[in-house]
Amino acid sequence: MDLTLSPNELAFRDQLRAxxxxxxxxREPAGDEAAFAxxxxxxxxxxxxxxxxxxxxxxxxGRGATLIEQAIYNEEVVRAKAPQAANVLGLAMxxxxxxxxxxxxxxxxxxxxxxxxxxxxxxGFSEPDSGSxxxxxxxxxxxxxxxxxxxxQKVWTTFAHHAKWCMLVARTDxxxxxxxxxxxxxxxxxxxxxxxxxxxxxxxxxxxxELFIEEARIPNExxxxxxxxxxxxxITTLMHERATLAFGLQVSVQIALGxxxxxxxxxxxxxxxxxxxxxVRQRLAQLLIEAEVLRLNAYRxxxxxxxxxxxxxxxxxxxxHWSDVNQSxxxxxxxxxxxxxMLDEDEWTYRFLRARANSIEGGTTEILxxxxxxxxxxxxxxx
Amino acid sequence: xxxxFTDDQRAIKRTAHDFLEARxxxxxxRALAADDRGFTDEQWRELSELGWTGLVVPEADGGLGxxxxxxxxxQEELGYALAPTPFFSSVAATLLLVAAGTDSQRERWLGPLAxxxxxxxxxxxxxxxxxxxxxxxxxAANGTLTATKIAxxxxxxxxxxxxxxxxxxxxxxxAGGPGVRIEPERSLDPTRKxxxxxxxQADAEPxxxxxxxxxHAYHTIVTALAAxxxxxxxxxxxxxxxxxxxxxxxxxxxxxxxxxxxxxxQMLLEVEGARSLSYWAGWALDxxxxxxxxxxxxxxxxxxxxxxRVTASALQVHGGxxxxxxxxxxxxxxxxxxxxxxxxxxxxxxxxxAELAGV
Numbered sequence: 054m055d056l057t058l059s060p061n062e063l064a065f066r067d068q069l070r071a072x073x074x075x076x077x078x079x080r081e082p083a084g085d086e087a088a089f090a091x092x093x094x095x096x097x098x099x100x101x102x103x104x105x106x107x108x109x110x111x112x113x114x115g116r117g118a119t120l121i122e123q124a125i126y127n128e129e130v131v132r133a134k135a136p137q138a139a140n141v142l143g144l145a146m147x148x149x150x151x152x153x154x155x156x157x158x159x160x161x162x163x164x165x166x167x168x169x170x171x172x173x174x175x176x177g178f179s180e181p182d183s184g185s186x187x188x189x190x191x192x193x194x195x196x197x198x199x200x201x202x203x204x205x206q207k208v209w210t211t212f213a214h215h216a217k218w219c220m221l222v223a224r225t226d227x228x229x230x231x232x233x234x235x236x237x238x239x240x241x242x243x244x245x246x247x248x249x250x251x252x253x254x255x256x257x258x259x260x261x262x263e264l265f266i267e268e269a270r271i272p273n274e275x276x277x278x279x280x281x282x283x284x285x286x287x288i289t290t291l292m293h294e295r296a297t298l299a300f301g302l303q304v305s306v307q308i309a310l311g312x313x314x315x316x317x318x319x320x321x322x323x324x325x326x327x328x329x330x331x332x333v334r335q336r337l338a339q340l341l342i343e344a345e346v347l348r349l350n351a352y353r354x355x356x357x358x359x360x361x362x363x364x365x366x367x368x369x370x371x372x373x374h375w376s377d378v379n380q381s382x383x384x385x386x387x388x389x390x391x392x393x394x395m396l397d398e399d400e401w402t403y404r405f406l407r408a409r410a411n412s413i414e415g416g417t418t419e420i421l422x423x424x425x426x427x428x429x430x431x432x433x434x435x436x
Numbered sequence: 437x438x439x440x441f442t443d444d445q446r447a448i449k450r451t452a453h454d455f456l457e458a459r460x461x462x463x464x465x466r467a468l469a470a471d472d473r474g475f476t477d478e479q480w481r482e483l484s485e486l487g488w489t490g491l492v493v494p495e496a497d498g499g500l501g502x503x504x505x506x507x508x509x510x511q512e513e514l515g516y517a518l519a520p521t522p523f524f525s526s527v528a529a530t531l532l533l534v535a536a537g538t539d540s541q542r543e544r545w546l547g548p549l550a551x552x553x554x555x556x557x558x559x560x561x562x563x564x565x566x567x568x569x570x571x572x573x574x575x576a577a578n579g580t581l582t583a584t585k586i587a588x589x590x591x592x593x594x595x596x597x598x599x600x601x602x603x604x605x606x607x608x609x610x611a612g613g614p615g616v617r618i619e620p621e622r623s624l625d626p627t628r629k630x631x632x633x634x635x636x637q638a639d640a641e642p643x644x645x646x647x648x649x650x651x652h653a654y655h656t657i658v659t660a661l662a663a664x665x666x667x668x669x670x671x672x673x674x675x676x677x678x679x680x681x682x683x684x685x686x687x688x689x690x691x692x693x694x695x696x697x698x699x700x701x702q703m704l705l706e707v708e709g710a711r712s713l714s715y716w717a718g719w720a721l722d723x724x725x726x727x728x729x730x731x732x733x734x735x736x737x738x739x740x741x742x743x744x745r746v747t748a749s750a751l752q753v754h755g756g757x758x759x760x761x762x763x764x765x766x767x768x769x770x771x772x773x774x775x776x777x778x779x780x781x782x783x784x785x786x787x788x789x790a791e792l793a794g795v
Contacts, residue, residue, distance in 0.1 A: 338789040
């Protein structure tokens with residue numbers, strides 16, 4: 054057991070830290086268009102510096118980083134409070150999917166513009182009637198010569214209005230068992246058959262969209278991983294990304310917790326500062342402990358992948374546990390705020406509301422518990 | 437960066453697991469729980485021969501001089517087996533002697549303790565103590581102690597007592613000396629015998645006043661106890677999962693119901709969290725002493741809660757049978773809950789965490 058970084062890993066971290074310090078992009082501007090332009094510009098700087106797609110093979114413009122270096126990267130960019138790259142879905146999901154399942158031709162065609170942010174990607178998985186039960190998607194694609202005609206509806210599509218390509222899971226065989234009849238397409242968003250409507254969420258902003266697809270056209274060569282293989286293509290990528298993403302999530306919790314402790318120390322309540330209240334201290338301590346568990350489990354998960362090629366039991370727990378911790382953290386912030394919790398006067402109101410989605414997005418806590426129960430503990434399936 | 441045990445540590449874990457599984461089947465644990473002494477000389481001898489009693493004693497003092505990680509490994513397996521043994525109490529007292537024993541105390545005791553020829557224990561809690569393990573009102577007078585200590589583990593079979601006193605002082609008292617009375621107490625956990633120790637002008641030799649080294653010893657002790665609860669909780673979880681697969685109600689295994697399966701998933705979350713923290717604390721004690729206080733208190737706080745919650749949840753999964761004496765589960769629940777209160781409960785250790793984090 055050794056929780057220190059090797060000289061190579063330290064050098065990687067220091068190099069990245071130095072680059073981030075020298076390339077501070079400043080504050081993200083308000084407004085969707087301005088914020089997007091800012092993030093696109095940031096990604097171009099990352100790309101020019103060789104810091105976009107760190108885990109991708111060097112032959113496709115990546116850095117060929119090891120798993121640990123990826124984890125360090127995810128930790129450091131959050132620690133530096135760097136903006137999100139504009140093409141986050143292309144970098145984190147689309148690119149790795151093409152690398153894993155795409156043809157050589159597809160890799161050469163799609164990967165460079167993902168890194169340069171010239172082509173933004175979005176994800177068309179969930180539908181109004183297919184949330185947790187993803188394999189039940191109803192969006193249909195039928196073949197007409199060299200192209201496919203697609204009709205259906207997608208929801209929770211981030212960045213749809215900026216995107217060139219949509220990772221679309223559609224049903225291509227209505228007679229096959231539901232997991233078998235799916236195909237993974239890359240759909241060109243720049244066509245009239247795809248209509249985008251922003252979905253305003255409980256925070257008042259519109260991070261997500263609905264997609265209304267009416268006879269959109271997709272060339273046959275835009276299938277990734279072969280016809281009827283869409284479920285496997287969609288799942289392997291989701292699984293692969295979780296292990297290193299956990300590092301970014303745990304650091305963002307550590308940062309938020311540091312800010313919450315500051316808030317507790319600076320908020321006067323009932324004649325003393327909130328951090329002197331024994332109950333507040335207990336709850337802050339519990340959050341510190343839980344945040345440490347997130348960090349350690351992320352390390353353990355990485356070790357398990359390096360040893361066995363697959364995540365260990367703790368790997369299935371990370372996202373679920375993170376959502377519990379982040380929700381508790383924002384709830385405590387509201388409690389410390391006291392009557393100010395009724396006012397929308399600082400970022401904690403937004404964080405509190407936004408955190409409600411944490412236990413839903415990217416797999417609900419209930420589905421994650423099913424996965425743990427069935428695949429890790431070997432309990433019988435409920436269905 | 438690597439969260440794996442070394443080959444040596446893995447070998448220790450495997451040996452401990454197999455040995456304890458062979459020596460402490462349910463019948464044996466039950467017999468020892470019902471027995472006043474709670475272990476046999478033969479069991480103690482075997483354990484000493486494995487080198488465990490000398491684990492934390494430096495090589496120069498006749499031990500193996502291994503680290504906290506090795507202790508964590510063994511403690512987890514002892515918890516998993518629910519082995520009734522004075523190992524933990526003796527090691528805990530030994531750690532204090534290693535940390536702050538005077539030259540003559542080390543010379544007199546560490547060799548025999550390492551070899552298993554002697555046993556020690558810690559008399560920590562004042563009779564009217566609150567929940568702070570570091571608060572005592574006992575004062576020495578003329579080289580003697582007059583005090584009543586409660587919940588002293590395995591005192592009747594110990595040769596030497598380390599007695600905690602006011603202001604972080606510790607004294608060594610011969611368990612068989614004049615003015616020392618040891619009375620059995622009824623304990624929540626029948627697999628670990630607890631005693632009241634009444635000292636009336638008992639001869640007491642002070643340990644050296646080494647606050648930092650004593651603190652490090654206590655961090656090691658609570659980490660070891662956290663690891664024990666990891667093993668206890670792991671075993672209770674396995675019992676619950678196995679029962680949920682076999683037990684059928686309404687024509688299906690109860691584990692197919694999400695009310696039950698999600699409860700089991702929650703157990704895994706807490707067991708793995710406690711495991712990560714106690715391994716890390718073990719590592720920090722050996723390699724990153726600056727983080728050890730925080731890591732140890734985090735591990736003890738989390739494992740205190742998790743140990744009880746997981747065993748209680750496992751009992752709920754078992755339904756009525758889990759509430760019977762006949763089923764083994766209650767022994768695990770009692771050990772976990774008792775451990776949760778030993779050497780500082782979750783609340784006390786969370787307070788430490790808050791303080792260390794500058795809250």
